[in-house]
Structures are given as C-alpha cells and as structure tokens.
Amino acid sequence: MSLMGILDRVADVDAFDKVIEPARRAVNAALRPQSVKDLLHGTWLGHALHPVLVQVPVGSWISAGLLDAIPPMRPAATVLIGTGVAAAVPASLSGAADWSEQDTGVRRLGALHAVANSAALGLYVGSLVARGKGRGTLGRVLSYAGLGLATGSAAIGGHMSYAQSSGASHSATAARALTSDWIDLGPLDDLPEGRPALRTGKGGSVAVPLAAVRRGTKVDVFIGACSHLAGPLYEGGVEDVRGRECLVCPWHGSAFDLDSGSPRRGPAANPQEKLEVRMEAGRVMARLPARNR
Ligand code: FES
Numbered sequence: 001m002s003l004m005g006i007l008d009r010v011a012d013v014d015a016f017d018k019v020i021e022p023a024r025r026a027v028n029a030a031l032r033p034q035s036v037k038d039l040l041h042g043t044w045l046g047h048a049l050h051p052v053l054v055q056v057p058v059g060s061w062i063s064a065g066l067l068d069a070i071p072p073m074r075p076a077a078t079v080l081i082g083t084g085v086a087a088a089v090p091a092s093l094s095g096a097a098d099w100s101e102q103d104t105g106v107r108r109l110g111a112l113h114a115v116a117n118s119a120a121l122g123l124y125v126g127s128l129v130a131r132g133k134g135r136g137t138l139g140r141v142l143s144y145a146g147l148g149l150a151t152g153s154a155a156i157g158g159h160m161s162y163a164q165s166s167g168a169s170h171s172a173t174a175a176r177a178l179t180s181d182w183i184d185l186g187p188l189d190d191l192p193e194g195r196p197a198l199r200t201g202k203g204g205s206v207a208v209p210l211a212a213v214r215r216g217t218k219v220d221v222f223i224g225a226c227s228h229l230a231g232p233l234y235e236g237g238v239e240d241v242r243g244r245e246c247l248v249c250p251w252h253g254s255a256f257d258l259d260s261g262s263p264r265r266g267p268a269a270n271p272q273e274k275l276e277v278r279m280e281a282g283r284v285m286a287r288l289p290a291r292n293r
Pocket of ligand 1: 226227228229230231249250251252253254266267268
C-alpha cells in the first residue's frame with residue numbers, strides 16, 4: 001500500500017473521533033469571537049491564510065538544516081530555527097481554525113498533522129535549548145529530527161489539500177462542469193425577492209445547481225455549491241454582514257458579498273464563483289465569466 005493509501009486508511013478510523021470531537025469543541029471555544037476565526041481563516045484576504053503562514057517555519061527550518069551542515073554558518077542556523085519556532089505559532093492557530101470547520105475525514109488526518117507538527121516544534125525548541133547550553137551536536141540531532149518530522153507532516157497536509165480538497169474552492173470545481181453558453185434561468189418575475197432561489201444550468205449530462213438572488217430588477221447568480229465545502233447556497237439566506245448584503249451558506253454560515261462574491265464571514269476564505277447576468281425580454285440569462293470558460 002502506498003503512503004497516501006495509509007493516510008486514507010487513517011482517515012477512515014472513526015475511533016479517533018472520541019478524542020477529536022472534544023478537541024474541536026475546545027478549538028472553537030478558544031478561537032472566539034468569529035472575527036478572530038475569520039482573521040485566521042484568511043476570509044479578509046480572499047485566500048486561505050494557513051498555506052501562506054506555513055512558508056515561514058518551513059523555509060526557516062529547511063534553510064537552517066542546510067546551514068547546520070556548514071560549521072561557520074551554525075550561529076545563523078540557530079537564528080533561523082528560532083524564527084521558525086516563533087512563526088509556527090500563528091501558522092498553527094490558522095491551521096486549527098480551518099481544521100475545526102472541516103469534514104470528518106479531514107479532521108482525522110488533520111489531528112495527525114497537528115500531533116506531528118507539535119512534536120517537530122518540541123524537537124526544535126529542545127534544539128534551541130541544547131544550543132543555548134553549548135551542546136551543539138545534540139542541538140543539531142534534535143533539529144534534523146524535527147525537520148524529518150515536519151517534512152512528513154507537510155506530506156499529510158498536502159494530502160489533506162489535494163486528495164481531500166480541504167482548502168480548494170468547491171464552487172470553482174463545480175463551475176468547471178457548467179456550460180460556457182448563456183443559460184436561460186426563466187422570467188425575472190418568477191424569482192422571489194431578497195432570498196436565494198434554486199436554478200440549474202447544463203453541465204454535460206448533469207444539471208449544475210445555481211443560486212439566484214433577486215433585488216428589485218437586479219439579479220445575482222452564483223454557483224450553487226459553497227466555496228467552503230459545497231453547501232447548498234440556494235437553501236441559504238440573505239443577510240447584512242458588516243454593511244454588505246450577503247448570501248449566507250446554511251451549513252457553516254459563510255457569507256458572500258452579493259455584488260462581488262467575496263467572503264465577508266468565514267469559514268470560507270475563497271470567493272464564491274459568480275456568473276455574468278443580462279436580461280432578455282424579461283428573462284434572466286446567466287453565463288460563466290471569461291476566467292471560467
Ligand atoms: S459549506 Fe461550509 S460554509 Fe458553506
């Protein structure tokens with residue numbers, strides 16, 4: 001069995017949930033209010049923050065590993081290890097915020113990712129202590145062990161992102177299935193005012209759900225699958241979030257600006273894919289924007 005096959009087996013073990021669920025509740029209780037979580041998700045940035053923040057510890061620790069191999073450069077390696085240890089704290093917090101809003105299988109692997117990262121961090125802290133006491137050889141052994149563990153943990157994180165789609169935009173994925181032609185969504189007068197309605201567009205042999213929101217004569221049309229975890233936005237609501245009218249997901253409460261599709265409240269960090277709209281003889285016509293065609 002491949003390494004990634006082993007990770008999939010780990011993600012299947014429901015016995016882990018006895019420990020994971022209380023940990024998830026603790027993370028949710030600690031990362032309050034919602035604005036703190038949104039800061040850590042990267043909702044304000046329109047991009048997941050965790051993969052951005054992890055660049056610092058990963059880059060620092062790999063560079064330290066190289067410099068440790070050159071004796072005159074070892075003091076610089078110690079500085080880089082300290083930088084990585086400090087940067088690991090916000091990176092861990094953003095990862096914990098994302099993890100607490102993920103599906104069950106992702107949470108199981110995420111728990112393994114967190115344990116491995118914590119162990120790596122402990123080894124690096126031990127390395128700094130050893131170096132501070134003049135025990136350079138022990139310090140290097142500990143930091144190389146930390147680097148090995150952090151590398152393995154990064155592979156788990158990559159599996160969560162790519163194989164389990166934990167950070168991908170699910171609305172961008174759904175948009176790929178939609179025809180690039182104009183879609184007739186029916187008469188404007190059939191749409192309810194100020195709340196999302198389900199409409200569908202052609203996607204080869206399957207229908208792709210869309211969420212259409214009418215405000216007077218203006219209609220905003222989104223891919224129906226939420227960018228966070230594909231929740232049904234057409235079953236959500238419209239709400240004012242920090243001064244902007246937003247389409248709100250019924251699953252985890254992510255809010256997307258009706259005018260732009262930008263996330264205004266997490267856990268979503270990616271924008272919601274929005275279609276171009278025009279009226280034709282009182283009917284609503286929608287089409288994917290050029291970047292999706
Ligand atoms: S699926 Fe999680 S907020 Fe929409």
